[in-house]
Amino acid sequence: MVANLDQRPLSSVSPWIKLLLVSFLVLQIFWHGHHKRLAIHSEPLPMAPSKQLLEVLSFGEPEVLSRVLMLWLQAFDNQPGVSMPFTRLDYTELTHWLQIISDLDPDSQYPFFSASYLYSQVDNRDQQIQMLSFIRQNFLLKPNKRWRWMVHATIFARHRLNDLALAAEYAVLLRENAHGADVPHWAQQMEIALLEAQGEYQSARLFIGGLLDSGQITDIHELAFLNQRLKSLREKSFNGISQ
């Protein structure tokens, strides 16, 4: 066996050094075990900083910072030891955060996905309207890229808020602004769909089915999420009929 020339044998280490090492290792374990655990309390959403400040802090990578902030925001309701319902979030501040995340990367659809499928699913009309307003405002900036969120907002206004006037307003905005090659014909004719006596499940099936058929959704997580959502709407719809 070749002797290790780089290291001296263990016996060359003085016993008091070994003792010191073991004692402080034990002390560290003891300290950690008896240390006061973090208090469980939910933190409110902090104030969104300015876009300029975030651009400086992104060191030339605003798109990456946008995604990191989005994941942080998405996980904000799950704070250490406590799961906070969305209704307890400050929706004005939430809208600011979503807006700034979208401004950092205008090509990202994530803020609109979250506004449509996560933050609008609360039982508070004001908060739902705030999310729809966020989608409406941003749809007008890039209608051909963000039309699908406006379609969702139209269905949501019609079936969840039961606000036909608001749904009709959104449908008109879609018809007037979304004219890109990627915008399907049915999306531009949402007004007709509103007039038909369709339930939420049928409308969602039309919308999600149309998106899946067009091949615009490729992300496996999003596909799974939408399928799950369709399934839950179908169950709700069947339960409603049976009752």
Added chain:
Amino acid sequence: MTKPSLFRQLSTFAQTIVQEAVHSRLILTCMVVFAVGVGLALFLGEIAITETRQIQSGILAAFLRIAIVFILTLFTISSMVRDINDNTVLIYLSLPLKRSVFLLGKFSGYALVAFCLCILAACMLVLFSPLSNVWPWVISLFLESLLVVVFGLACALSFVNIPAAFAAVTGFYFLSRSIGAVVLMAHGPMVTSDSIGDSIMTAFVEGLAFLLPALDRFTRSEWIMHGQANPVEWSTIIPQTIIYLLLLFSVALFDFYRKNF
């Protein structure tokens, strides 16, 4: 005895530095760090509900970029400072070798190491993004690495001290990456005062922007995420690399020729 050709001299230096990189386990370290980046990307991809690939590739690209820049900087600075402290530089300079060739040789070696690391990073990124999105990013990363390497070389020669040189390169890198946004901020709507102090500050920021390379235009994760490498960007990146590389190289040469070993 005939004097070896310039190419031969440079390739000898390059070979020595690649050997140094292998012996100091630089490649192995990079592979471990890159694997951590891939793990982070996979983890964040699991959290995401949509745009999973974009999140994974974007975050991995930003991670690899920072990792390569700092690993290369530390390698360049520590290698150069060790050469000076061990008097290896004196041995080289006692040979019939110009100081400029010595420095160019060193640079070509570090550039070769940078190239290997960039290729390694590309291999990681193609797991998450199509090759057509990855190759412009990798070329840009290589050009950016060259600038960082030559700045590290210049700082190592000037300071002959690893922490000081590393701090200088870090400051230079982060300032160069954010100077565009800082200039916009200096002219933004938040600056409403017309005081002399503000005017001096704005002029200082603008002056600084003239001296720094526009690294915020280089190696953008956006190219990986959205596949939007614009040909116009190349017309900025390539001339900027050539100009700044030659500027930094002449700074390093100036300092090296004045050094009395």
